[in-house]
Amino acid sequence: xxxxxxxxxxxxxxxxxxxxxxxxxxxxxxxxxxxxxxxxxxxxxxxxxxxxxxxxxxxxxxxxxxxxxxxxxxxxxxxxxxxxxxxxxxxxxxxxxxxxxxxxxxxxxxxxxxxxxxxxxxxxxxxxxxxxxxxxxxxxxxxxxxxxxxxxxxxxxxxxxxxxxxxxxxxxxxxxxxxxxxxxxxxxxxxxxxxxxxxxxxxxxxxxxxxxxxxxxxxxxxxxxxxxxxxxxxxxxxxxxxxxxxxxxxxxxxxxxxxxxxxxxxxxxxxxxxxxxxxxxxxxxxxxxxxxxxxxxxxxxxxxxxxxxxxxxxxxxxxxxxxxxxxxxxxxxxxxxxxxxxxxxxxxxxxxxxxxxxxxxxxxxxxxxxxxxxxxxxxxxxxxxx
Numbered sequence: 001x002x003x004x005x006x007x008x009x010x011x012x013x014x015x016x017x018x019x020x021x022x023x024x025x026x027x028x029x030x031x032x033x034x035x036x037x038x039x040x041x042x043x044x045x046x047x048x049x050x051x052x053x054x055x056x057x058x059x060x061x062x063x064x065x066x067x068x069x070x071x072x073x074x075x076x077x078x079x080x081x082x083x084x085x086x087x088x089x090x091x092x093x094x095x096x097x098x099x100x101x102x103x104x105x106x107x108x109x110x111x112x113x114x115x116x117x118x119x120x121x122x123x124x125x126x127x128x129x130x131x132x133x134x135x136x137x138x139x140x141x142x143x144x145x146x147x148x149x150x151x152x153x154x155x156x157x158x159x160x161x162x163x164x165x166x167x168x169x170x171x172x173x174x175x176x177x178x179x180x181x182x183x184x185x186x187x188x189x190x191x192x193x194x195x196x197x198x199x200x201x202x203x204x205x206x207x208x209x210x211x212x213x214x215x216x217x218x219x220x221x222x223x224x225x226x227x228x229x230x231x232x233x234x235x236x237x238x239x240x241x242x243x244x245x246x247x248x249x250x251x252x253x254x255x256x257x258x259x260x261x262x263x264x265x266x267x268x269x270x271x272x273x274x275x276x277x278x279x280x281x282x283x284x285x286x287x288x289x290x291x292x293x294x295x296x297x298x299x300x301x302x303x304x305x306x307x308x309x310x311x312x313x314x315x316x317x318x319x320x321x322x323x324x325x326x327x328x329x330x331x332x333x334x335x336x337x338x339x340x341x342x343x344x345x346x347x348x349x350x351x352x353x354x355x356x357x358x359x360x361x362x363x364x365x366x367x368x369x370x371x372x373x374x375x376x377x378x379x380x381x382x383x384x385x386x
Contacts, residue, residue: 021346021379024082024097028069030370032112033357036064036079036123036139041116044141049081049098051144060084063361065097065368065376068109068127075105077112077127079139079148084366085380097376101139103148107131111164112357113173115187124187126173128164132157134175134183134190154190156183167208176203176216184228196232198224207252209259209276215239217249217264225276239280253296257303265293271308271318288342289314294356301362309355313348315369317381345369345379 036042045064050056063082069075081098107129115124122138125148129135135153139146157177165174172193176182180201184194199218206216213236214226224235247266255261260277269289272282291311299305304321319341346355346369355377358369367379 021377022083022085023375023377025374026067026078026080026097026099026370026376027374029071029356029372029374030067030376031070031109031356032068032127033359033368033370033376034066034112034114035359035361035368036066036114036116037361037363038116038123041123041139041146044139044146045079045081045100048100048141048145052098052100063364063366063368063378066112066114066125067370067376068105068112070108070110070130075108075129076102077105077109077125077137077148078102079146080376082368082376082378084364085378100145101147103137103150105129106133106135106153110161113164113166115166115173117168126164126166128157128161128175128177130160131155132159132161132177134161134164134173134185136187136190152190154185156185156192156195157181162203163205165206165208165214167211169211170208174206174208174214176206178202180218182206182214182216194228194232196226198226198235205249205251205264207254207262209254209262215252215262215276217252219248221248223249223252223264223274237276237280239274239276250292251295253298255298255303256300263296263298263306265296265308265310267292269293269310269312271296271306286318288316288318292354294354295358297358297360299360299362307345307358307360307367309358309369311354313353313355313371314344315346315355315358315367315377315379317343317345317367319343345381346377348373 042061042064046062063084065080065082068077079100109127112127125137133153133155136151137148140149159178161177163176171187172184174184180199182198198216201219203216203218212228216224223239225237227236247268249264251265262274264272271288272285274282289310289312293310295309297307306318309315353373355369355371360367365381369377
């Protein structure tokens with residue numbers, strides 16, 4: 001049964017212990033933001049920042065932040081050192097964001113992924129763009145500063161690219177575009193290993209729910225489940241069929257502990273929770289915003305928490321169980337509509353000031369988000385269990 005909860009005008013906000021957010025100017029409109037979480041990478045970013053500002057080494061490592069811009073004459077992927085917030089909400093001794101390095105994005109950045117695993121000594125940074133390309137870069141450190149270094153790029157889409165998807169058990173990354181095609185590329189060479197037509201219309205967002213299961217959402221307003229071991233001529237199943245009342249999806253993400261659960265965000269502010277084993281309709285839906293939901297991310301530590309950002313200029317943290325008691329005993333995601341609470345982490349009331357992207361670092365109790373107003377926001381979530 002689908003439960004529709006209205007939060008747009010009267011959200012159940014936890015008033016106590018509100019986390020503090022600190023803005024840092026970075027200039028330009030940011031479409032995507034990702035954190036580099038490897039300790040050595042953060043240490044190198046801190047050293048680069050310290051050397052540039054002639055500062056003493058701070059007590060806490062700075063945040064290594066990647067941003068991808070859009071709507072500029074020259075769009076870039078940039079690496080920043082951003083001061084962290086400590087557990088009491090105070091800023092670091094480093095007082096401003098420092099741009100360490102940048103690289104030409106080849107067009108508007110559409111999606112951005114970072115891979116800091118699979119045994120690679122340096123991170124792999126992938127993005128796709130408005131020119132239909134997928135590009136790959138990495139970060140190198142010479143002992144004094146870091147720099148973004150391009151590795152290769154390939155044009156795969158006839159139109160604009162829209163989304164990227166990656167699974168840690170595969171040596172490939174998938175890119176979906178406006179023409180409805182999905183290209184599955186090997187990580188190192190960006191050579192096409194397989195391609196298929198998901199729909200005759202744009203693939204808006206994708207996610208892997210297992211090594212061989214890829215979900216796609218298109219402008220036909222349905223979610224298709226693909227077995228990537230097959231010939232990909234038709235989906236293994238379809239979870240939602242188009243209807244006159246449906247809206248197309250902007251984003252989706254998988255639950256980290258229950259792989260069959262995933263969340264979607266729609267063009268009209270609806271967040272839905274799905275179980276691909278049980279039904280072709282959501283198990284729960286919330287009217288969270290009055291406009292597009294751009295990104296979603298589950299907490300990797302607390303199974304009840306979901307982060308979201310929107311065109312409306314709000315970065316929200318949803319607690320689907322309404323409390324943090326007995327978390328060690330709850331291994332699964334709990335949907336209790338009577339206990340749903342939400343916190344505003346960032347609120348930008350300015351007209352047109354969308355929060356387009358964010359990333360979560362639960363080990364350091366931090367959420368970093370980016371907006372069209374040329375600011376990066378660092379939010380302390382120590383007082384909220386991640």
